[in-house]
Amino acid sequence: KAGVTQTPRYLIKTRGQQVTLSCSPISGHRSVSWYQQTPGQGLQFLFEYFSETQRNKGNFPGRFSGRQFSNSRSEMNVSTLELGDSALYLCASEPGPNTGELFFGEGSRLTVL
Amino acid sequence: GIQVEQSPPDLILQEGANSTLRCNFSDSVNNLQWFHQNPWGQLINLFYIPSGTKQNGRLSATTVATERYSLLYISSSQTTDSGVYFCASRGGGADGLTFGKGTHLIIQP
Numbered sequence: 001k002a003g004v005t006q007t008p009r010y011l012i013k014t015r016g017q018q019v020t021l022s023c024s025p026i027s028g029h030r031s032v033s034w035y036q037q038t039p040g041q042g043l044q045f046l047f048e049y050f051s052e053t054q055r056n057k058g059n060f061p062g063r064f065s066g067r068q069f070s071n072s073r074s075e076m077n078v079s080t081l082e083l084g085d086s087a088l089y090l091c092a093s094e095p096g097p098n099t100g101e102l103f104f105g106e107g108s109r110l111t112v113l
Numbered sequence: 114g115i116q117v118e119q120s121p122p123d124l125i126l127q128e129g130a131n132s133t134l135r136c137n138f139s140d141s142v143n144n145l146q147w148f149h150q151n152p153w154g155q156l157i158n159l160f161y162i163p164s165g166t167k168q169n170g171r172l173s174a175t176t177v178a179t180e181r182y183s184l185l186y187i188s189s190s191q192t193t194d195s196g197v198y199f200c201a202s203r204g205g206g207a208d209g210l211t212f213g214k215g216t217h218l219i220i221q222p
Contacts (some may be wrong), residue, residue, distance in 0.1 A: 033209050037154070043199065045209030056208055088154045092210075098203070101146060101161035102210060107154045 002027065004093050004105035012111045018079040021108045025072050025093030031055075032074040033102070034066060037088040046089075049074050050097045078110075086112045115140050115204045119213035126190055127221055134185040134216045136200030144203040144210065145176050147185050149196055156199065159185070190220045 005024040013019050025032050033048040045058040049068035066076040072093075078085055088109050092102040116139040126132055138145070145163045148156040160167050160174040162183065167174055171191075176183040187194055197217050201210040 035209070035212075042214050043201075043210075043212035045211070048209055058209065090154075090156065098143065100144065101158065102144075103158060104148075104156040109154065 023091030
């Protein structure tokens with residue numbers, strides 16, 4: 001079956017703009033989480049969604065937000081982009097919250113100029 | 114939250130050698146995974162191993178939960194094994210995965 005699908009794969013934005021990234025989980029998976037990877041901070045947890053509700057959020061400013069739709073697809077949004085937001089954003093899915101193994105998508109690579 | 118430490122940070126080996134990567138975690142975990150990050154950034158699942166031992170071809174992993182560490186073994190290394198290997202764990206709460214800083218493995222021909 002299809003894996004986790006993230007779009008777009010690459011994008012370039014300028015400071016002050018906003019960006020929306022999309023993630024479709026593996027069919028049947030209802031929990032979606034987001035991670036940011038940068039050279040300086042490594043891989044960091046952003047937030048997790050289940051049943052259209054945010055279950056937990058990492059230590060990121062309010063400019064980072066997300067939502068989940070009834071079909072389990074998720075989007076994350078970053079407003080007022082800063083240079084430091086340049087990163088690889090990875091989405092992961094699992095059947096339900098804390099149910100076990102997470103599977104990751106290919107990521108969305110954001111460059112902020 | 115949980116803290117995860119990986120060692121060594123860098124490892125350079127000749128093709129055919131064996132390697133052991135270590136992951137220490139600070140608290141009880143209900144999830145421990147090993148990943149290989151491919152050159153395009155995707156995290157490829159190697160093992161889901163909160164406890165016990167598993168093997169998949171030339172790779173195997175062991176987690177000793179009571180002593181809070183996990184080991185990833187790669188035998189008869191090939192150049193295609195090169196890349197960054199991450200260990201990640203999650204405690205009993207609602208937190209997401211906590212990742213180690215990774216081991217950058219280079220296999221030379």
